[in-house]
Amino acid sequence: xxxxxxxxxxxxxxxxxxNYTIPLRFRHFFLIxxxxxxxxxxxIGSLIVLVFFSLFNFYLAKNCLNKRFVYLGSIFLNIxxxxxxxxxxxxxxxxxxxxxxxxxxxDSFIIIxxxxxxxxxxxxxxxxxxxxxxxxxxxxxxxILYCSFFPKAISGPVMLPNEFLPQIGKNAISKEQxxxxxxxxxxxxxxxxxxxxxxxxxxxxxxxxxHTYSGLNVLVATxxxxxxxxxxxxxxxxxxxxxxxxxGYDLKExxxxxxxxxxxxxxxxxxxISLISWFTKYIYYPVVYRMRNYKKIxxxxxxxxxxxxxxxxxxxxxxxLAWAICxxxxxxxxxxxxxxxxxxxxxxxxxxxxxxxxxxVFNAVCFSNIFFRAESLTKAFQLISNTFSFSNFVPNxxxxxxxxxxxxxxxxxxxNFYISIFIAVSVLLFERKFNRFATSGKYxxxxxxxxxxxxxxxxxxxxxxxxxxxxx
Amino acid sequence: MERLQQVFRRVFRNNHLVISSNTSTKDxxxxxxxxxxxxxxxxxxxxxxxxxxxxxxxxxxxxxMMRAIEKKIIFSRKDEF
Numbered sequence: 001x002x003x004x005x006x007x008x009x010x011x012x013x014x015x016x017x018x019n020y021t022i023p024l025r026f027r028h029f030f031l032i033x034x035x036x037x038x039x040x041x042x043x044i045g046s047l048i049v050l051v052f053f054s055l056f057n058f059y060l061a062k063n064c065l066n067k068r069f070v071y072l073g074s075i076f077l078n079i080x081x082x083x084x085x086x087x088x089x090x091x092x093x094x095x096x097x098x099x100x101x102x103x104x105x106x107d108s109f110i111i112i113x114x115x116x117x118x119x120x121x122x123x124x125x126x127x128x129x130x131x132x133x134x135x136x137x138x139x140x141x142x143x144i145l146y147c148s149f150f151p152k153a154i155s156g157p158v159m160l161p162n163e164f165l166p167q168i169g170k171n172a173i174s175k176e177q178x179x180x181x182x183x184x185x186x187x188x189x190x191x192x193x194x195x196x197x198x199x200x201x202x203x204x205x206x207x208x209x210x211h212t213y214s215g216l217n218v219l220v221a222t223x224x225x226x227x228x229x230x231x232x233x234x235x236x237x238x239x240x241x242x243x244x245x246x247x248g249y250d251l252k253e254x255x256x257x258x259x260x261x262x263x264x265x266x267x268x269x270x271x272x273i274s275l276i277s278w279f280t281k282y283i284y285y286p287v288v289y290r291m292r293n294y295k296k297i298x299x300x301x302x303x304x305x306x307x308x309x310x311x312x313x314x315x316x317x318x319x320x321l322a323w324a325i326c327x328x329x330x331x332x333x334x335x336x337x338x339x340x341x342x343x344x345x346x347x348x349x350x351x352x353x354x355x356x357x358x359x360x361v362f363n364a365v366c367f368s369n370i371f372f373r374a375e376s377l378t379k380a381f382q383l384i385s386n387t388f389s390f391s392n393f394v395p396n397x398x399x400x401x402x403x404x405x406x407x408x409x410x411x412x413x414x415x416n417f418y419i420s421i422f423i424a425v426s427v428l429l430f431e432r433k434f435n436r437f438a439t440s441g442k443y444x445x446x447x448x449x450x451x452x453x454x455x456x457x458x459x460x461x462x463x464x465x466x467x468x469x470x471x472x
Numbered sequence: 473m474e475r476l477q478q479v480f481r482r483v484f485r486n487n488h489l490v491i492s493s494n495t496s497t498k499d500x501x502x503x504x505x506x507x508x509x510x511x512x513x514x515x516x517x518x519x520x521x522x523x524x525x526x527x528x529x530x531x532x533x534x535x536x537m538m539r540a541i542e543k544k545i546i547f548s549r550k551d552e553f
Binding site: 131133265280281284285286288289292293295296298299303331334335338339342 | 484485486501502504505506507509510512513514516525526528529
């Protein structure tokens, strides 16, 4: 039951209505039940693991105070669970993940829905309790809701305990929250069905076929993949935040127009914010704090660690390792050239500096995403060598360029491709205005009607394709 | 404040940098997660003090840092007596 499947919307309608009408004191019981049905419908194994891990971490947190061994042991077990799931993902007989244009391979029997995400929340909770920054939760039901709350259970955002637990039981729902939540869900659906899913078929041939494409084709497909990934994941996040809002909860923002970043470090403050702030708080700062007398070397080691772990978190394999190495190189470069770049930005016109910086950062991120998307390291290197091959950069005929991107050489396919590009670029250009509408509590009939029309006219209806980040 | 300003100028390699108690991480382009702990290490050396991890994580403005420094210096003087 993916967020964009028709069945989910029927389910969501009933959950929101019931949650709104029942008394406040029963709401968290009801939401636990609704979350268990949601996770259990996908895979009963996931539900068992989720409940087991919630109980396990709840009791360990109560007993870990001043017991270093218990604390470290419980952290180790949570990490082990994440590694094992990733390890089995690559060991088991793989089947194609049924996403049009996104052929990530995952074994449907092994995948434990959202484990990587709620393990991070469990580790955060144990750490906060162990270091006495928060008190251990006494109500087990509240803790189960913190772990299982279905809008964030599959792919985040990663909520820290002090951000979510205090909201339980205080979730009076206003009409503004319902309106703004509904608008946000529509925006998420639009991003997924009208932008991400429409771009997917243009990317797939270049990344998944063995045919040698021209450099220009690879370049365009690589740009489009970054845009697809952004709209797929930020669309998912919009839906998660919108659904949570309608149920009376505020989840953390995960994106803040990241493709407009002027540096890679800024990009990481704007892309998948909840995950990166988790890594920064629980890995980067503790390590660099202990080594702070080594100054820049400590920061450098912190960067290496955070991205190696982030790479492993996304999946065990050389492609994710290469993706991580790209970002280690980018951030290290920025660390050692920061003063120079600031001086440069003050000497040349601001707009010029900004445009050039955004262009460079976007290209750097796209380059690293070749490794993120490619099935193997060999394929990634083949794509890179195609891009930088001068003899094969421009295709001999226009048809050779447009046919793989438009998935067919007919005029209609070409027209469809241009529509996809036009919509994606328009939203990127007016993103801030678009987001303001999405988060506004004011009921905007025009905005809602236009979004629904666009979804009906240009949306890809294929019974709820999965979101890319569901695999992690 | 004068000593703290000198540390900021040294770490961020900017001789014209002026800080006030209201200055925050948002006001200084160089002050971000990549340079924060380098700055902390230099402040610790300058004032011969040690910050705890939670203190370091709570510094968002100069005033947060100054309060922590004053507290540490007062405590260390009391220990001397």
